[in-house]
């Protein structure tokens with residue numbers, strides 16, 4: 001079974017991330033709509049637990065799902081997650097939201113793949129074990145990530161947040 005329900009609490013966390021994270025500037029500049037869901041399905045892929053997934057909604061389903069993307073958390077697979085881990089998880093899923101602008105300024109959407117099993121910017125910052133639930137002996141602290149460089153609308157490199165926020169990312173509205 002895969003019962004999915006709308007989760008306002010994930011939407012709130014994600015909304016804050018979109019407003020504050022430079023690496024999510026594309027979403028901030030875009031009109032894309034995202035619906036956040038919780039599922040009771042214990043999804044696995046190749047024997048590994050899947051914590052969440054990001055899907056692009058194709059036009060033929062938009063009569064039923066009024067959104068461009070859904071982000072679904074498989075809640076039984078994230079039991080014991082701290083608030084910071086949930087934030088990193090949602091950041092991970094939001095990094096899958098791929099937005100590009102064609103030469104007419106029209107938005108195009110797709111699901112961005114990660115570099116390996118995760119996004120490099122996340123593993124660089126939080127390590128590969130950020131989704132592990134242990135006996136509270138790992139302390140993973142959420143720290144914001146910023147885009148280092150945006151070239152031709154493509155993210156090329158990411159870097160740790162500095163004190164100063166990038167105005168370049170904010171003013172980007174192509």
Ligand SMILES: [Zn+2]
Nearest residue numbers: 092096114118
């Ligand atoms: Zn992923």
